[in-house]
Amino acid sequence: MAKSTENRSLTFSSFVFHLHPPKVHAETLRFTLSFGLGGMAATLVVLLLVTGLLQLLSYSPQIDQAYLSIQQMYQPGGLGGFIRNCHYWAGNLLVVITFFHFLRVFLTTAFTGPRRYNWIVGLALFLLVVFANFTGYLMPWDQLAYWAVTIFTSMLSYIPVIGSELMTLLRGGQEVGSETLATFYAIHTGIIPVLMVVLLLYHFWMVRKAGGLIKQENTRGVAPARIATHPHLVAREVAVVCLILSIILLFSAVIDAPLGAEANPGQSPNPAKAAWYFMGLQELLLHLYPSFAICVVPLLVLFFFIRLPFGVKETPAKGVWFGGRKGALNAAISGIAGTGLTFFTVLIDDTFLIRKGSSQLSWLWRGLVPTIGCCLILVLLYFILVRIRKCSAGEAQIGVVSCFLCGAASLTVIGIWLRGAEMALVW
Amino acid sequence: MKLSKKTTGRSKSTGTGRRNLMVRFWHVLVALASFELLWVAGSLLKSRRVNRDKAQGSSHLIAAGNVNQFKPGEVKGIPQGGFYLVCQEDGSFLALSKTCTHLGCTVPWNKEKQQFTCPCHGSTFDSTGLVMAAPATRPLDYYPLKIENGEIWVDIAVPVKRDAFASFQIGRS
Numbered sequence: 001m002a003k004s005t006e007n008r009s010l011t012f013s014s015f016v017f018h019l020h021p022p023k024v025h026a027e028t029l030r031f032t033l034s035f036g037l038g039g040m041a042a043t044l045v046v047l048l049l050v051t052g053l054l055q056l057l058s059y060s061p062q063i064d065q066a067y068l069s070i071q072q073m074y075q076p077g078g079l080g081g082f083i084r085n086c087h088y089w090a091g092n093l094l095v096v097i098t099f100f101h102f103l104r105v106f107l108t109t110a111f112t113g114p115r116r117y118n119w120i121v122g123l124a125l126f127l128l129v130v131f132a133n134f135t136g137y138l139m140p141w142d143q144l145a146y147w148a149v150t151i152f153t154s155m156l157s158y159i160p161v162i163g164s165e166l167m168t169l170l171r172g173g174q175e176v177g178s179e180t181l182a183t184f185y186a187i188h189t190g191i192i193p194v195l196m197v198v199l200l201l202y203h204f205w206m207v208r209k210a211g212g213l214i215k216q217e218n219t220r221g222v223a224p225a226r227i228a229t230h231p232h233l234v235a236r237e238v239a240v241v242c243l244i245l246s247i248i249l250l251f252s253a254v255i256d257a258p259l260g261a262e263a264n265p266g267q268s269p270n271p272a273k274a275a276w277y278f279m280g281l282q283e284l285l286l287h288l289y290p291s292f293a294i295c296v297v298p299l300l301v302l303f304f305f306i307r308l309p310f311g312v313k314e315t316p317a318k319g320v321w322f323g324g325r326k327g328a329l330n331a332a333i334s335g336i337a338g339t340g341l342t343f344f345t346v347l348i349d350d351t352f353l354i355r356k357g358s359s360q361l362s363w364l365w366r367g368l369v370p371t372i373g374c375c376l377i378l379v380l381l382y383f384i385l386v387r388i389r390k391c392s393a394g395e396a397q398i399g400v401v402s403c404f405l406c407g408a409a410s411l412t413v414i415g416i417w418l419r420g421a422e423m424a425l426v427w
Numbered sequence: 428m429k430l431s432k433k434t435t436g437r438s439k440s441t442g443t444g445r446r447n448l449m450v451r452f453w454h455v456l457v458a459l460a461s462f463e464l465l466w467v468a469g470s471l472l473k474s475r476r477v478n479r480d481k482a483q484g485s486s487h488l489i490a491a492g493n494v495n496q497f498k499p500g501e502v503k504g505i506p507q508g509g510f511y512l513v514c515q516e517d518g519s520f521l522a523l524s525k526t527c528t529h530l531g532c533t534v535p536w537n538k539e540k541q542q543f544t545c546p547c548h549g550s551t552f553d554s555t556g557l558v559m560a561a562p563a564t565r566p567l568d569y570y571p572l573k574i575e576n577g578e579i580w581v582d583i584a585v586p587v588k589r590d591a592f593a594s595f596q597i598g599r600s
Contacts, residue, residue, distance in 0.1 A: 147532060147547070150530075150531045150532070151530045151531060151532065151547060153531075154529075154530040154531040155530060168476060169469065169472045169473060169476065170472070171476075172472070172475050172476050173476055179475050179476065182475075183472065183475075265533075266506060266509065266525075266533065267533055267535075268532040268533045268545075268546050268547060269546065270535065270546035271546050271547075272532055272546045272547045282547075282548070285529075285530070285548050285562060286548050286549050286562060287561075287562070288562070289561075289562065289564070290529060290530075290562060290564065293562075354549075354560050354561050355559070355560050356560075356561075362561065362564055366561055366562070421546070422537075422544040422545075422546060422549060423545075423546065423547070423548060423549035424549070
């Protein structure tokens, strides 16, 4: 008997130690360093896999049955609705948590040096999470789903050269129909989960290779304290897992995931809004020339974030939020500037410029000029921070990213709350 | 991945050209395999698409009503065809696609403002389908129509793209 318990604990601990080193740095256990965001995200992914697998048993991926099968999940006495709620809310929360995880890693300068390749893996995972959410909300085949997939596949047609071919390939024809749902069902339930699990394992392995979480640079010459992973780290991880699971399960028991009216190809809802995490992009589409909003700007943003750990040699203090007080102040000022500029630009464009119609030079005045303008503003901010506020390159980088992210967040807020029927500004 | 990195490292330090070549060879193989996988996925999707394109006809005429039913300046949605029939001030007719040329939403007709406004990204079009406000970059597509003995016939097989309004797009009785 005693031997068997010993064996069991051996298996458990060997599994734990396969993922973790036997000892960790004591200071990296501080909750305010990481807020447990990575662990929360991993927990949500597992919950999503389980609830997703369960939903395969109750969902029918045909356009004439999908909507009905979702409604049937909510029949009294069944658990289907609860499982869909868990999947829905966990998916939405995962977008929030992975975004904050990304912010945490950036703001504590945990993305440079040997960690920079893991930063890129992390960016890929974030895109995968957003795409998983997007393909997920097509599944119920309600109005939101139908028009979202129509808009998304139309967006592909603006990609140069391969665009229209790609659009008909994913639609399964010229129009959105049963083949479209079948394709996106395969992507959502097959391709994305496999890619995500593989990338996540690689992500974890790279964290361990880099020596665990980021820690502050040792200036005092004292060897940093190291303590046993089990129980110190394991206990904290279990607490985070239980916390996030209980939040999702309780929330899902009380609040049902939304389901719109059944898809109607003859009429778009007015206003037709995307899911909240895409409202920034939808707002951008209102203002920018299509191929710029769809191709140029997203590629520039992606390129910027991929390049981020490779550009700057002189980084802010590692393991310290914003690299210190001065960094936090810079980020706040830059963020306010970004928010103000965004609201101002949107207001000006909506009242004066947008009504001028289209001309042969729309791509210039509504595409190239505003894109270059935004880049110049960010470059200008960088030089103001370096020259006038006497920041290091790394600190200035935090300011620039803060300005950009606050601008993106403002677009999202405008899109969600300040757009009414016919996408007119309301307040 | 781990192995190949180590070997490249060693070959760089010792300068073993043959090992370097083998590693390159591996990379090329992996790239080729990924490309092949994508190609297989693409061709599978394509075979699914072909089936439906065959089912669609090349010409499809529907009756949209009689010229006497329309007043000049009237815009009427024809639900079974997915288009608007516009009776212009001079009594000529134009069949406009309901699909916004920006990203494919359905544009409703706003009678008070006499314009089409897209509910997705706010593009507006006038009653001839020309762009009044961005982000749309080209006018609404039209369907060819003809009028025989006062009956309006619209060919809804393929919406026709255009860059401007021209007289051949309209039909007269």
